[in-house]
Amino acid sequence: MRKKWIAALRKPAGFVLMAVLIASAVGYYQQRDIPTEKAPPLTGRSLEGEYLDLQRMTARGPVLIYFWATWCPYCRVVSPAIADLTADHQVISVAMQSGSPSEVTEYLQRNDLPFPTINDPEGALSNSWGIRVTPTMVIVDSGGNVRWVTSGATSKWGLKLRLMLTD
Template sequence: MRKPAGFVLMAVLVASAVGYYQQRDIPTEEAPSLKGRSLDGQYLDLQRMTARGPVLIYFWATWCPYCRVVSPAVSDLSVDHQVLSVAMQSGSDSEVVQYLRRNDLQFPTINDPDGALSNSWGIRVTPTIVIVDSSGNVRWVTSGATSKWGLKLRLMLTDSRLNIRACYGNFWNCGYRASNVGCAAGLCRSGPCPRTGVAVLQTDRGHGPFLQGG
């Protein structure tokens, strides 16, 4: 049993070292400037976007095999979340547009044909995802394959408007059960609690772990 355990530990250490090496130049505090004209004509400015909430920045490439798995997830997330993508060294504008259309990808994209924009962010591998909070600070960085729900959870935790705390029981912490509850992604949010004045989150079934945000 010692050999498998030792092998797993070594694999984890190697993977961690590789991840650190790949991400060593990516900013870890204040996000650098990121702005430009998207392929559909929008002017995208990270600073302006973060004023409205968290932003998921997606560095990808048409030739990247892992991006074929991650891109559809990011496209789905772009419906309800702010996404800014950068196509790294993937050819001309028309070539990237054709790729997006062919694969039904909807996220706004700035083309980076020579990799200069990606390089200014210290991006060495694709896909790389950086999540920036509403204060303009880098909160999460991940490279390689990742899931839609993993990214969605990171976006939820990045939302500075929610100070999430776990609690348990059949009622919310404030003891108030709202009648008008809007559901999204398996969670429901009520209006402000009349007792504490904070917004409250609950699972859509009304039981299990509850989340209170303030």
């Protein structure tokens, strides 16, 4: 009886292991150009007119940088979680190739997304960070070092835990 159970579990366990390996390889490939040590500079005016400077912000603690786009289906799932995190954590969001400032502002208002956003209409800022996929979340610690990088769908609680483990 025991051998039947082991045999029955081998196929699902092998499938899960293969899925984890493939997902890890794809994630690594997508994040291959993102810095893994010192964070590159990130400065700019938010759509609200606030000057955002990653280096100055990290002096006050960890910063979550959220690279997203209005046309990204996964971003529609992740963005509300990022919006919730802005109440207790420092967040800079970068709207990648999402249109004019007024189009991005309208999108943020329509979807009740109050995070500070730098518009990156040509993708130059995102490209300087090596961002190839949306959404991508990068957590930078108080020393200006990249501590966590996550691409694709993720949860508010997963990001909150990573922020708590930083610093």
